[in-house]
Amino acid sequence: xxxxxxxxxxxxxxxxxxxxxxxxxxxxxxxxxxxxxxxxxxxxxxxxxxxxxxxxxxxxxxxxxxxxxxxxxxxxxxxxxxxxxxxxxxxxxxxxxxxxxxxxxxxxxxxxxxxxxxxxxxxxxxxxxxxxxxxxxxxxxxxxxxxxxxxxxxxxxxxxxxxxxxxxxxxxxxxxxxxxxxxxxxxxxxxxxxxxxxxxxxxxxxxxxxxxxxxxxxxxxxxxxxxxxxxxxxxxxxxxxxxxxxxxxxxxxxxxxxxxxxxxxxxxxxxxxxxxxxxxxxxxxxxxxxxxxxxxxxxxxxxxxxxxxxxxxxxxxxxxxxxxxxxxxxxxxxxxxxxxxxxxxxxxxxxxxxxxxxxxxxxxxxxxxxxxxxxxxxxxxxxxxxxxxxxxxxxxxxxxxxxxxxxxxxxxxxxxxxxxxxxxxxxxxxxxxxxxxxxxxxxxxxxxxxxxxxxxxxxxxxxxxxxxxxxxxxxxxxxxxxxxxxxxxxxxxxxxxxxxxxxxxxxxxxxxxxxxxxxxxxxxxxxxxxxxxxxxxxxxxxxxxxxxxxxxxx
Amino acid sequence: xxxxxxxxxxxxxxxxxxxxxxxxxxxxxxxxxxxxxxxxxxxxxxxxxxxxxxxxxxxxxxxxxxxxxxxxxxxxxxxxxxxxxxxxxxxxxxxxxxxxxxxxxxxxxxxxxxxxxxxxxxxxxxxxxxxxxxxxxxxxxxxxxxxxxxxxxxxxxxxxxxxxxxxxxxxxxxxxxxxxxxxxxxxx
Numbered sequence: 001x002x003x004x005x006x007x008x009x010x011x012x013x014x015x016x017x018x019x020x021x022x023x024x025x026x027x028x029x030x031x032x033x034x035x036x037x038x039x040x041x042x043x044x045x046x047x048x049x050x051x052x053x054x055x056x057x058x059x060x061x062x063x064x065x066x067x068x069x070x071x072x073x074x075x076x077x078x079x080x081x082x083x084x085x086x087x088x089x090x091x092x093x094x095x096x097x098x099x100x101x102x103x104x105x106x107x108x109x110x111x112x113x114x115x116x117x118x119x120x121x122x123x124x125x126x127x128x129x130x131x132x133x134x135x136x137x138x139x140x141x142x143x144x145x146x147x148x149x150x151x152x153x154x155x156x157x158x159x160x161x162x163x164x165x166x167x168x169x170x171x172x173x174x175x176x177x178x179x180x181x182x183x184x185x186x187x188x189x190x191x192x193x194x195x196x197x198x199x200x201x202x203x204x205x206x207x208x209x210x211x212x213x214x215x216x217x218x219x220x221x222x223x224x225x226x227x228x229x230x231x232x233x234x235x236x237x238x239x240x241x242x243x244x245x246x247x248x249x250x251x252x253x254x255x256x257x258x259x260x261x262x263x264x265x266x267x268x269x270x271x272x273x274x275x276x277x278x279x280x281x282x283x284x285x286x287x288x289x290x291x292x293x294x295x296x297x298x299x300x301x302x303x304x305x306x307x308x309x310x311x312x313x314x315x316x317x318x319x320x321x322x323x324x325x326x327x328x329x330x331x332x333x334x335x336x337x338x339x340x341x342x343x344x345x346x347x348x349x350x351x352x353x354x355x356x357x358x359x360x361x362x363x364x365x366x367x368x369x370x371x372x373x374x375x376x377x378x379x380x381x382x383x384x385x386x387x388x389x390x391x392x393x394x395x396x397x398x399x400x401x402x403x404x405x406x407x408x409x410x411x412x413x414x415x416x417x418x419x420x421x422x423x424x425x426x427x428x429x430x431x432x433x434x435x436x437x438x439x440x441x442x443x444x445x446x447x448x449x450x451x452x453x454x455x456x457x458x459x460x461x462x463x464x465x466x467x468x469x470x471x472x473x474x475x476x477x478x479x480x481x482x483x484x485x486x487x488x489x490x491x492x493x494x495x496x497x498x499x500x501x502x503x504x505x506x507x508x509x510x511x512x513x514x515x516x517x518x519x520x521x522x523x524x525x526x527x528x529x530x531x532x533x534x535x536x537x538x539x540x541x542x543x544x545x546x547x548x549x550x551x552x553x554x
Numbered sequence: 555x556x557x558x559x560x561x562x563x564x565x566x567x568x569x570x571x572x573x574x575x576x577x578x579x580x581x582x583x584x585x586x587x588x589x590x591x592x593x594x595x596x597x598x599x600x601x602x603x604x605x606x607x608x609x610x611x612x613x614x615x616x617x618x619x620x621x622x623x624x625x626x627x628x629x630x631x632x633x634x635x636x637x638x639x640x641x642x643x644x645x646x647x648x649x650x651x652x653x654x655x656x657x658x659x660x661x662x663x664x665x666x667x668x669x670x671x672x673x674x675x676x677x678x679x680x681x682x683x684x685x686x687x688x689x690x691x692x693x694x695x696x697x698x699x700x701x702x703x704x705x706x707x708x709x710x711x712x713x714x715x716x717x718x719x720x721x722x723x724x725x726x727x728x729x730x731x732x733x734x735x736x737x738x739x740x741x742x
Binding site for chain 1: 682
């Protein structure tokens with residue numbers, strides 16, 4: 001695969017004028033060290049994509065405007081001209097202005113991005129501050145060897161740098177520059193300031209030495225070590241145990257309910273009566289229909305999971321973890337291992353029954369939106385059997401040295417404190433319903449009491465399961481394992497003490513006398529569990545955790 | 555306590571390290587710094603203002619709903635509950651402010667800031683200096699009227715507020731925290 005040039009014109013900010021290479025191949029020669037600091041344009045593909053986006057976003061506006069204009073007056077030629085001008089602006093001029101005003105460059109120390117003419121934006125991320133580099137390669141980008149690149153710095157999406165279309169080897173170039181910079185920093189921590197210029201040259205030399213022009217992702221990965229590969233069977237298992245397909249079923253029911261807002265009431269009643277007649281015609285038909293719906297949803301879940309996780313692989317290259325996945329859009333996330341802030345293990349109800357787990361890692365940064373619109377979670381092992389869990393994590397993340405969790409439960413003998421509020425609220429709601437039924441002399445109104453009872457039972461169950469599984473295990477001076485439950489799912493999170501931002505202990509006057517508290521420790525991570533939470537905990541245990549969290553590094 | 559002591563003994567690592575518990579307890583009254591007593595009036599005025607606004611909204615809602623003939627059971631219930639809660643808050647606020655003032659205190663410790671708040675529901679927040687991103691002072695109209703200033707301590711994930719201090723004290727607290735932050739910086 002050959003990498004097309006980033007642009008035919010590359011302006012040098014130093015005022016040396018424009019360079020026209022006129023070739024389709026990005027130069028990788030001895031002069032690479034000089035070019036690494038030059039401003040580059042994005043790939044022209046971004047022009048096409050922005051123009052299509054412009055058309056899509058202006059279509060609804062044009063239709064609405066046309067309806068209004070035709071309704072009141074026949075359009076004057078001025079209005080036609082104005083309309084045409086708006087369309088041309090949206091579809092052609094705006095993307096071209098955006099394209100030619102956007103440039104990026106990689107220097108010895110940082111990657112820089114600038115865009116805009118009226119409102120100018122200049123974003124600089126130092127290599128040492130990069131938390132993750134992720135790229136998306138949609139199928140229509142593949143013929144051009146172009147990717148969408150997202151460079152994540154600490155903080156929210158706003159702190160990220162997004163290069164909408166760049167040659168795929170820019171990611172390798174960036175990774176090598178980052179690695180060279182970080183290695184130089186760690187090995188020469190006490191070096192003089194003058195070394196910076198040298199690092200730039202060294203980094204560029206590494207780029208020219210290691211990144212081969214036209215090298216594919218798979219070829220490049222040959223330089224690393226593959227740690228884990230999810231088989232197709234694993235992905236199928238993931239899809240069939242993914243509870244989101246049940247959520248889709250609920251959404252489908254909700255959608256059917258909304259249909260009556262769109263079609264006429266008579267038509268809806270007719271359709272409803274036909275459906276009812278089918279349902280009342282026999283149990284077999286009902287079962288067949290339910291099975292059919294479940295099969296359709298499962299197939300949808302399998303297709304979705306294949307699109308998301310097909311070819312899921314985890315590689316180690318130098319100090320980075322490289323995660324590659326996706327069927328139509330190949331997504332590739334590079335995470336420096338020392339930037340991983342927590343490791344989360346999760347078990348949904350179905351997966352718990354089947355002794356399966358999912359593992360994800362969290363950073364102090366977002367890393368661009370994936371195909372789910374999820375900008376935070378990085379799936380490390382989509383689904384893995386319980387017996388292989390610890391061994392696989394040890395292979396993928398040996399630095400974390402995660403043992404089999406043996407947590408100390410925090411809510412032992414304190415479940416009553418967890419259940420008090422839901423029981424009280426349920427009782428009050430039921431009393432209100434009874435009062436309402438008595439005042440209105442309506443016995444049937446008592447049936448409404450079933451609603452708060454059902455909600456109360458579910459609330460109590462969630463609280464109970466939380467109390468059953470919340471706990472902690474202090475691994476050493478710097479790491480902790482915290483377990484808990486969220487909804488029906490169980491989780492274990494391993495994190496570092498340095499991620500804890502504060503300790504928050506809450507109680508009431510009455511509970512304080514009994515030495516019972518609630519403890520939360522917010523974490524500076526942007527995915528998974530963003531706080532360590534103990535719904536009820538003994539005061540002395542809370543003080544113990546507080547002391548551990550507050551300990552000053554010696 | 556006895557119940558937990560059994561649990562704590564199971565934690566081998568801590569036992570080996572011989573760490574003591576209750577380094578900083580809620581009831582350890584000696585070290586806490588009180589806020590200026592004028593803050594009680596600030597709390598009362600701001601709360602009373604909110605209550606009066608809610609009562610006015612209730613009154614307007616009653617007039618509008620009766621005019622539109624929508625004055626049904628649910629509307630009455632909501633308006634009555636909102637009005638009663640606001641009146642209760644208005645009446646009990648002096649007492650609540652007294653308790654709140656007794657609890658609302660802070661400590662600038664050697665390695666962390668501790669802030670205690672609430673009256674019935676109580677909250678203790680402990681922020682290590684090496685997690686502090688920046689410190690701000692704020693002065694709304696009520697605080698300005700009483701020559702007070704609040705201090706906001708920001709971490710990477712949120713902010714914690716010391717509700718009110720004398721202006722000089724607030725600046726001094728900011729200075730002290732900033733100095734501690736400089737001396738205890740830890741990489742993100």
